[in-house]
Amino acid sequence: MDSQPEDKVSNEKSTAVAAESDQHRRDHGAETELQRHLSTRHVTMIALGSSIGMGLWLGSGKSLASGGPVGFSSHSIGELAILYPLPSAFVQWTHKFVSPSAAFALGWAYWFNYVLTVANELQVTGVILRFWTDKLSNAACITIFWAVVIAANVFGVKVFGEIEVIGSSIKFGWIIVVIFSLIVTSAGGAPGHGPIGFRYWKSDPFTHGFKGFLSVMPTCIFAMAGSENCGLVAAETINPRKSVPRAVGSIWLRLTLFYVLGAVMVTINVDPHNKDLFGQSGTNASPFVIAYREAGLSALAHMMNAIILISVVSTGTIYVYSGSRNILGLAHMNMAPKQFRLADNSGRPWPALVLSVILGGGFAYLNVTNSSADVFSWLSNMTSLFTLFGWGMICLAHIRFRHAWHAQGRPDSALPWKSWTYPYGAWWGLVWCMVLIVVEFYLAVWPLGLPPSAKSFFSSYVSVIVILVLYLGAALYYRGPWWIKLTDIDLDANRRFYVDGEVEKEPKQGLRGMADKVLGVVFN
Known part of the structure; x- marks a missing residue:
């Protein structure tokens, strides 16, 4: 009789130990000082809105003035990030x-790229505010919004995630x-002018010819930068296997809805020779x-300017986040001082x-005076090629990963998520x-509207x-x-392991529940 309570206690202890062991096996690995607080909703909206900033709202103006592979790299990111x-x-x-x-x-190039983008x-906040x-x-403008960007990052990743969900x-x-309203204005449904139709397309389809078309490339690359943040x-993220594929799916929506349709509406409604376009007077x-x-x-127009301001601050916030995580990763590889590995209990x-x-x-203040504006311009010119280098290495790492996976006798069925674009998408993105790097070399040697010179070459390249x-x-x-041997790659080091049970539990009521349902319909 006395042994029954002891047996009961022993069984309870065994059950508790087993449960603890099962929890340890549940979705573990790839641990760092950071904390997993981001949900599918956060990751999808960060991926969706991470590059909707100056590149889209303002940079498209420069594209018009000058000249009238990202989806596939995102799929490579999806497979590796999970x-x-x-x-x-x-x-x-x-590195791996x-x-x-x-x-x-x-x-180090990409960390500098993040800093320059911030x-x-x-x-550009001063340019936006001059509308009012x-x-x-x-x-003063830089100082005010620099403080906002700092505040969005110092309160932890949960607050950062919610801010980006709202902004995105x-x-x-x-x-x-924008798309629907500009369709109406081009058809003559606005009081300011009659129907525009495709007047600007017919009169001047390629401003400055083919070289003008090529000269748009750096602006386009800058505008699309940020797609890789869903990997960071x-x-x-609580459950990357659930969150990252949905974020990758959002890239195609951004490509078609934001950039293609948005650019079409702009080219229909705005004269490429308009004196007010960004980059002109x-x-x-x-x-x-x-x-x-x-x-x-x-x-x-006033609402549009306010949205631009929100977009710019939101994008700056994301890039501060990305830059800090980038240098933390460098420290983990012993390529940055070990102090950069440190994080507090909130991650x-x-x-x-x-x-x-x-x-x-600090770099933003370089553009305040004319004497330092040239330095800032030189630094800004570096961002598009850094981005191309990053996209190319993402595709190359994906190709090398799959080759190592096969060389070590592992089947594709063992992957937690497979990109349907591999191998053609990864190779297409890399090529x-x-x-595009060669195209930028051509533009650096023979710049649009300027004679070739060493100064213009080095400032661009x-x-x-x-x-x-x-x-x-x-x-x-x-x-x-020069290359790590495929058989020497430890495929299980720093890997996250998953179980079939769902890890992430999201509230399904109120605004968050509605957001999850909408995202599920759009991206699944």
Whole structure:
């Protein structure tokens, strides 16, 4: 009789130990100092809105003035991010599947790219605000919105995720309003002018000819940068196997809805020779604002400018986040000081965050005075080629991963998620990145509207020189092989393992529940 309570206690202990062991086996691996707090809703909206900033709303104006592979790299990201959700994502994948020297060059170049993008987004706030007032100096505008970007990142990843969901939802909803309203204005349904039709397409379809068309490429690359951020957030995602495929699916929507249809509406409604287009002499920088203003829809013009401001700040916030995680990943590979590995109990990597936010804001002030504006212009020119390098290495890492997976006798059925575009998508993305780098070399040697010169070449192509110096320097330092042997790659190191049971539990009521249902219908 006395043994029964003891047996009961023993059984309860065994059950508790088994449950604890099962929980340890449930979705574990690839652990860092970061915390998994982001849900599917967060990751999808971050992927959807991460590059809807200056590149889309303002950069399209420069594209019009100049010249009248991202989906496939995103699929490569999806497959790798689910299996290896690491802080700096594609930098650590490059280290694992390509070579340490390539990872070193990519990691530091891309971190600098993030910092420069933060500076780009902050410095344009003054241009946006001049639509309403010229009483605020550029320095004041940068300071105000720099503080906003800092605040969005210091309260932890949960707050960051919610802010980005709100910002991306606003941007996503507004682009739909833009498309339908500009269809109406082009048909003559606005008080400011009659029907436009395809007048600008017929009169001047390729401003500055084929070279003008090619010169748009850097702006387009800058506008599309940010698609790779869905790989970075995977390290702080509750269930990447559920979240990342949905985020990858959103890339196609952004390509078609935001950029293709948005660009078509702009080219129909705005004269490419309009003096106010960004990059020329006017202050009403956005072609979308110009379209509404000339259509006599002042209320929509003001709303459009407000959306642009929200977009710019939101994108700057994402890039501070991305920069801090990138340098944390470099520290994990012993390619940055070990202090950058540190994070607090909430998963905030303070040393990496402080460095990224200080330099991002600091570079923005270079554009305040004319004497330093040239320096800032040189730095800004580096971003598009850094982005191409990043996209290319993502595709190459995916190709090398699959080759290693097969070389070690593992079937594709063992992958938690497979990209339907492999191998053609990865190769297509890699080849196009190389082609676009050659195109930018052509534009650097023979720039549009300027005679060839060493100054114009280095200002446009200096990023390639930086990448080569970083790569060769790292190759000499690490003295390793140019390629990691496929059989030497440890496919289980830093890998996350999954079980069949669902890990993520989202509230299914209220606004969050509605958001999940909408996202599920659109992307599943």
